[in-house]
Amino acid sequence: MDHPYSYTLFGLTIGSGMELPELQRAEHGEADVEIGYRDLDPAEPVAAELTVTVDGALLQVPRVGRYLVERGCRISVDPDDDASPRSVRLFLLGSAFGALLHQRGLLPLHANAVAIDGRAVAFTGASGAGKSTLASLFHDRGHHLLSDDVCVVDVDAVGRAIAYAGIPQVRLWRDSLERSGRSAGDFEQLLDGRDKYTVPARGEGAPAAIALGAIYVLKRAEDDIDRIDIRQLRGAEALNALIANTYRGRYIALLGDMERYWARGLDLVGKVPIFELERPWDPDRLPATIDAVEAHLRSIA
Numbered sequence: 001m002d003h004p005y006s007y008t009l010f011g012l013t014i015g016s017g018m019e020l021p022e023l024q025r026a027e028h029g030e031a032d033v034e035i036g037y038r039d040l041d042p043a044e045p046v047a048a049e050l051t052v053t054v055d056g057a058l059l060q061v062p063r064v065g066r067y068l069v070e071r072g073c074r075i076s077v078d079p080d081d082d083a084s085p086r087s088v089r090l091f092l093l094g095s096a097f098g099a100l101l102h103q104r105g106l107l108p109l110h111a112n113a114v115a116i117d118g119r120a121v122a123f124t125g126a127s128g129a130g131k132s133t134l135a136s137l138f139h140d141r142g143h144h145l146l147s148d149d150v151c152v153v154d155v156d157a158v159g160r161a162i163a164y165a166g167i168p169q170v171r172l173w174r175d176s177l178e179r180s181g182r183s184a185g186d187f188e189q190l191l192d193g194r195d196k197y198t199v200p201a202r203g204e205g206a207p208a209a210i211a212l213g214a215i216y217v218l219k220r221a222e223d224d225i226d227r228i229d230i231r232q233l234r235g236a237e238a239l240n241a242l243i244a245n246t247y248r249g250r251y252i253a254l255l256g257d258m259e260r261y262w263a264r265g266l267d268l269v270g271k272v273p274i275f276e277l278e279r280p281w282d283p284d285r286l287p288a289t290i291d292a293v294e295a296h297l298r299s300i301a
Contacts, residue, residue, distance in 0.1 A: 003034055009093075010101065010108075010152040011164040011209055018077065020089060022167050022198075033100065035092070038076035040066050050099060052254050057099045064088060067096035072103035087191060093167060094149070098248035101152060102255045107264045108247040111151040111215070112170065113163050115144035115206055116297060119213030120163035122151045123277075124245040129218040130279075133176045136199065137290050140180060144206035145170060150247050153212060153268060161212040161271040168201040179283055214297065216277040217241045226285065228292045229278040238274040239265055273300065 003015030007023035014023070015031030040058070051058045056070035064087050065079035075096050079088045101108045111124035112135035121138075123131045132148065139145040147166025156162050174184050174195045187197040221227060233241055242265045243249065252261050275296075279289045 003031060003036065006031070008165075008208065009097070010106070010150075010166060011154070018089075020093070022089065022093060022169060024165075024168060032073065034074045036076060038068070038078060040068055040076065040078040050095075050251055050254060057103070057251070057255060059091070059096050059099060061091045061095070064091055067092060069096055069099040069103065072100055072105075075100060086188070090191065095248060098150065099251050099255065101150075102248065102251050102257055102261075105257060105260050105264070107153045107261070107268065109151045109153060109215070109242070110149065110245050110247040112148055113146040113151040113166075114138040115146050115210055116213075116294070117301070118210070119297075120146055120151075120210045121213055121293075121297065122163065122215045123218060124151075124215060124241075125218030129220070131218065132170050132172055133286065134218070134289065134293075136170045136172060136176070136180060137286060139170065139201065141290065144203075145201040146206045146210065153264075154209075155267065155271075156209070159271075161268055162209045163212045164209050165206045168206065170199050170201070172197055172199055175283075212272050214300065215241075215272055215274045216293065217245065217274065219276055219278045221278050221280050226280055226282075227278075228280070228285075228289055230275050230292065230296050231278075233274045233276055235269075238269045241274055241276075242268060 003017050005016040005019055006026045006028045007014045007016060007020055008026040009023055012032040013026055013029060014033045014035060017036030056068055059067040063080060064083045068076040077092060098108055109122060109124055111122040112131040113120050113122040114135050123134050125131060135145060145168060146163060148170045150166055152164045154162055171190050177184055177197050184197055187199055190196040190198055252258055
């Protein structure tokens with residue numbers, strides 16, 4: 001593949017034949033991952049969202065295109081004729097890259113992460129739990145935005161759990177965007193016709209990799225009372241939280257990495273404290289939630 005563009009993402013150097021404005025540019029050099037356009041054989045199976053083929057994993061997204069993910073080192077993109085470039089990039093850097101990360105044996109969490117006092121802090125939970133909203137509020141308080149929607153975890157040479165820098169942006173629904181003092185007209189919609197917007201990070205970029213200090217699993221207070229509660233998850237409860245919040249976790253069995261995945265999860269549970277953060281859903285209580293997390297982080301430093 002020809003790749004006139006070079007980027008970094010999750011600690012990987014990407015050589016790309018397509019422009020990816022969401023990513024940080026890198027110096028040209030040997031690529032860990034190659035991305036480029038390619039006409040994929042229409043005879044290849046496309047019945048399932050992700051299908052394992054002799055060449056790798058084939059992802060089909062209706063009205064967007066197909067992505068062939070090969071051995072953790074290459075993604076070939078075959079967009080539909082009427083697909084917008086924005087939609088093609090969204091699924092390339094989302095689901096297709098998620099498959100590639102699993103092929104490489106990395107652990108991607110469905111989480112937003114920020115850098116606070118020299119440590120990465122990840123917020124995970126079900127869709128709509130407020131991961132992006134909390135990350136944007138921390139960013140507005142001056143903390144680096146490390147990753148949006150996907151937080152890739154690895155272990156460094158000295159055995160520390162680390163989180164890699166992801167896409168330097170946060171995606172917010174209109175109500176969260178406007179509560180932060182921003183105007184929807186100043187930002188690009190995530191998808192055509194969807195009231196969610198892409199907000200680029202401000203200031204200098206986050207560190208390429210940083211020690212992972214804590215993971216918070218977001219939970220809505222059942223009675224929605226004016227209470228913020230943080231409790232540590234341990235053992236099987238902590239491991240189950242990681243399993244439930246692994247990005248594109250359903251891909252793992254298809255890609256044949258279950259043993260390595262379990263080992264990664266068990267290792268992470270032993271290295272990084274995992275907490276359940278139960279909070280009220282009232283938007284007016286968001287600043288208090290941020291205060292509570294900052295105080296909690298200071299107490300466990």
